[in-house]
Amino acid sequence: MRYSGFQMLLEDRARQTPEAPALAYAQHGERTVCSFAELRQRVQVRAETLRGEDKRAYGILADGSFDCVIEIFAAVLAGRRTVLLSENAAEETLIEQIREAELDALWGDPDLVEALEPALCDSAEGGEGRILFFTSGTTSRAKAVVLTDASLMNSAYNGGALLPLLKDDTLLCMLPLDHVFGFVCGLLWGLSCGACVALGRGARHFHEDCVFFRPTAISVVPALLGFLLRYRALNPELKLILIGAGGCPEAILTAAKATDARVCFGYGLTETSSGVALSLGEGDPYAMTVCPDDTITIADDGEVLLTAPTCVMQGYWRQPEDTAKVLIDGVLHTGDLGTIDENGKLRLTGRKKEMLVLSDGTKLYLPEYEQALSDALGGEATCILLIDDQPILVLEGEVRPTGAIWEKIRPVLDQRPRNQQIKRIEFYEKPLPRTASGKIMRWAIQREREGL
Secondary structure, X not given: OOOOOHHHHHXXXXXXXXXXXXXXXXXXXXXXXXXXXXXXXXXXHHHHHHHOOOOOEXXXXXXXXHHXXXXXXXXXXXXXXXXXXXXXXXXXXXXXXXXXXXXXXXXXXXXXXXXXXXXXXXXXXXXXXXXXXXXXXXXXXXXXXXXXXXXXXXXXXXXXXXXXXXXXXXXXXXXXXXXXXXHHHHHXXXXXXXXXXXXXXXXXXXXXXXXXXXXXXXXXXXXXXXXXXXXXXXXXXXOEEEEOOOOOOHHHHHHHHOOOOXXXXXXXXXXXXXXXXXXXXXXXXXXXXXXXXXXXXXOOOOEEEEEOOOOOOOEEOOOHHHHHHHEEOOEEEEEEEEEEOOOOOEEEEEEOOOEEEOOOOOEEEHHHHHHHHHHHOOOOOEEEEEEOOEEEEEEEOOOOOOHHXXXXXXXXXXXXXXXXXXXXEEEEOOOOOEOOOOOEOHHHHHHHHOOO
């Protein structure tokens, strides 16, 4: 069923299956269940309390807990503009995001809230139904994407239309709720289908939670799936694995297919409230069926263009110019490259925009990374590509020894997490292809390298 927002979801599920389990979570080491009727009641009580407070823009430091889910639903029902933040982000990043989103209230770990409160503003703009997610960039260039509870529920409907869950299913939510993939495909997808959503206990329990909650479905990023497979942590009841938020190495896909579970792959963006297309576990996992509400066309340069009026963002918060660059006459220019095959399935072939996405969902903002490497090399032209989930450095010119190059760029690499560091150096033995404005077309290099 399609729900117009969180209110309709909670009321309808509580009316249809009041005693059915909505959320399962750990309490004092035991598995505890909250019914749909109880979930609606708890959210309504908390929303009434929030309505009595003189606040309009609410930042939630999402820890994935039962109380966190209640708080998110209640904040939206109370009419607050709600912004989901990562409790694991650096304080400097959170301060920037709180100021950028113009928040006047916070919920989360009390010590962290106390440390962040000086960044709150005295008065804020509200916005009933609006929910902001920050894109997962690694610099301050991450943008706050304005979605709504309606767009998120429409995205959940699209997912359920292609991959329906049953009322006796249990969906394990192991992903952070401040990322739209985790929020929609780890939470709303299950609730909108009337299934039980089990709230994982965090990274320290990844290797135990499948056995603890016995899910029949999980949504994961490739890195998490690789971890679960490596530690043989998947439970025998598992029937469906949905992979998203980044390209999945072939070795992980092969290992996942060796289980008894159905393996599907999803493509989506924060700007589209998550899912755009899904493979359905039949044949090639990267041949994806486009979601019912979405229309995809391929531009002359191979870019995926999307029309999705029910799911697409309202825009980037306070950034009309950036919004206008990607949302043109109602069409979202995704920055991804793809094709539509003879069966009408979407196949992604690369990325055109200035981002690379690692298998754990982390995004690298390339211009500043490439500029730092270029500066270290005395102004040499640099290009970073993602090959087999590893960043590689492409340099213009003939092949030459790399020892001196590694020595020069080492200080730049040491400033970045290990998974973001360059793993290999390659050479492009002709001028790097550039746009008319002089920007390197890394997507063209990627396609040429792969023989596309």
